[in-house]
Amino acid sequence: MELSDELLCLFSAEVTEDSDRYVVEVPRREVETGAVDDGRVYRVALIERDDAGGDPASTDGPQPPVEPGEIRYVEVEDLGKQGDGIARVERGYVIIVPDTEVGDRVKIEIAEVKSNFAVGEVIDDAV
Structure with a gap:
């Protein structure tokens, strides 16, 4: 399956019934890392789980598009x-870049990589 570069986050969740509506809960980490903001409206796509693959928690999701030590311009x-x-790269993957402002174009080195975000250190701010 091909995913759009506009994708902000990707996670698995159950659809639950709540009175007269159904709810898909967004994991706290997606809001805390800046992938999504509380109170904003987003388009949501639902993709059926492949039961042949077993437990969804044990399946590997997409790998982060960056690696520790990688150099990026963001x-x-x-x-x-x-x-x-906050900079976004492929599939909306978030890179946190301390000591920068909106609109800054910087050369960074990826210092830490997690499944849903990375931290980059500025190595050149004159880009």
């Missing part, structure tokens, strides 16, 4: 809740 698009710069 543009800071937003600021996170702690004031750190």
Whole structure:
């Protein structure tokens, strides 16, 4: 299956019934890392789970599009809740870039990689 580069986050969740509606809960980490913002409206796509693959928690999702030590040129698009710069790369994957402002174009080295975000350190701010 091909995923759009506009994809902000990807996670598995159950659809649950709540009175007269159904709910898909967004994991707290997606909001805390800046992938999505509380109160904003997003388009949501639902993809049926492949039962032949077994437990969805044990299946590997898409791998992060960056690796530790990788050098990237990014543009800071937003600021996170702690004031750190937020850049997005392939599939909307978030890179947190401390000590930057919206609109900064910087050369970074990926210092830490998690499944849904990475941290990059500025190595050249004159890009």
